[in-house]
Amino acid sequence: MAPSRSYDPPPTLMGDLAADFVRMPEAEAGQVGLSHYGIRGTAERLSTEKDDTFRLATPDGRHYILKIANPAEPEDEIAAQVALLEHLALGAPALPVPRVIPDHGGQSLPVFTDAAGQVRRMRLMSYLAGRPLDSTDTNGPEREKVGELEAALRLALADFTHPGCNRTVLWDVRNLALLQPLLDETGNASQRAALSDAMARFLDMQPEIDQLRMQVVHNDFSRSNIIVDHDAGQFVTGVIDFGDAVHTAIAIDVSTALLNQLPPRVDDPARENIFTQGYDLLRGYLRVADLTEAEMRLLPHLVMGRIVARTLITLWRARLFPDNETYIMRNTHQGWAQLDWFLMRSPDEVSRTFVSGFQQ
Numbered sequence: 001m002a003p004s005r006s007y008d009p010p011p012t013l014m015g016d017l018a019a020d021f022v023r024m025p026e027a028e029a030g031q032v033g034l035s036h037y038g039i040r041g042t043a044e045r046l047s048t049e050k051d052d053t054f055r056l057a058t059p060d061g062r063h064y065i066l067k068i069a070n071p072a073e074p075e076d077e078i079a080a081q082v083a084l085l086e087h088l089a090l091g092a093p094a095l096p097v098p099r100v101i102p103d104h105g106g107q108s109l110p111v112f113t114d115a116a117g118q119v120r121r122m123r124l125m126s127y128l129a130g131r132p133l134d135s136t137d138t139n140g141p142e143r144e145k146v147g148e149l150e151a152a153l154r155l156a157l158a159d160f161t162h163p164g165c166n167r168t169v170l171w172d173v174r175n176l177a178l179l180q181p182l183l184d185e186t187g188n189a190s191q192r193a194a195l196s197d198a199m200a201r202f203l204d205m206q207p208e209i210d211q212l213r214m215q216v217v218h219n220d221f222s223r224s225n226i227i228v229d230h231d232a233g234q235f236v237t238g239v240i241d242f243g244d245a246v247h248t249a250i251a252i253d254v255s256t257a258l259l260n261q262l263p264p265r266v267d268d269p270a271r272e273n274i275f276t277q278g279y280d281l282l283r284g285y286l287r288v289a290d291l292t293e294a295e296m297r298l299l300p301h302l303v304m305g306r307i308v309a310r311t312l313i314t315l316w317r318a319r320l321f322p323d324n325e326t327y328i329m330r331n332t333h334q335g336w337a338q339l340d341w342f343l344m345r346s347p348d349e350v351s352r353t354f355v356s357g358f359q360q
Helices: 026-037 075-091 140-156 173-185 189-204 250-259 276-288 293-320 322-328 335-343 347-357
Strands: 042-046 052-057 063-068 111-113 119-126 214-217 226-228 236-239 246-249
Touching: 026 042, 026 052, 026 063, 026 119, 075 119, 075 140, 140 226, 140 236, 140 250, 140 276, 173 189, 173 250, 173 293, 189 293, 189 335, 214 250, 246 250, 250 276, 250 293, 293 322, 293 335, 293 347
Parallel strands: none
Antiparallel strands: 042 052, 052 063, 063 119, 111 119, 214 246, 226 236
């Protein structure tokens, strides 16, 4: 039976993840593209977590991405994303990431008031052709290329700093403890118990996690944020959505990518090694960048932490924004069997299984 009360998040859990706003219609987005950037075209809304994002298509076949921030999103955090992309454009121009296009006045992050009276910040970016990785199957060599690119992106960001990246992000599992109040909001008793057990296990490892190497990372290297083309030699044609970029543990970034290589179905949690496909990604990653012994040992536990965070955050946000529930919950339900895999093994056994199963 679901709890009778409704959870009122403390300030640390608020911010743009909990902020509702008036969505911009596609017609208005098209007018914004014309008036601010001189682009005459049609706007198509893309599904996103917390903002208005559109693909602008011109009659001559050009495409752009127009991203209009949630009014509650802090300016320094949006500015950090723009600065990060500009850093990559200068220091690693070969990486397939969006390019920021300034408006008529030369501004990369102009401010305007929309038709609903909301003050918004926006940026126009180049469009990266291909299809999202979550819409297609992959083979081992292709997954290795995903890992290679994630590692190359990490190295390109090693010297990047920005005050807007020194923040608390709920999707950064170093902050998993902040989500503990949401456990009481899980209506199913057995699911709540599984999440509680996993949370306790993770928090026991928090001191070790806090000692891991840190830098600014993408922090959401998920299949929906990786654009691919099976016919392209490099396979990965784009990495998008730097909205969760943050200064955190390097291994957390890798664990997010590994989570997104887990099987959607786990038929036999007692026997399967759910990291089989993830090993391909990890193999490619280590071809380009290193991981320490401690990072390797903790990687599977960071994956488990991300499963817990994803479940708690999406259940909470689906209640806040039922009209966006399909998008919010798109990856949540498969996590229960994945969580069972971890909880059927002791923490030491999880580390041993993960490390021993990997052949570089």
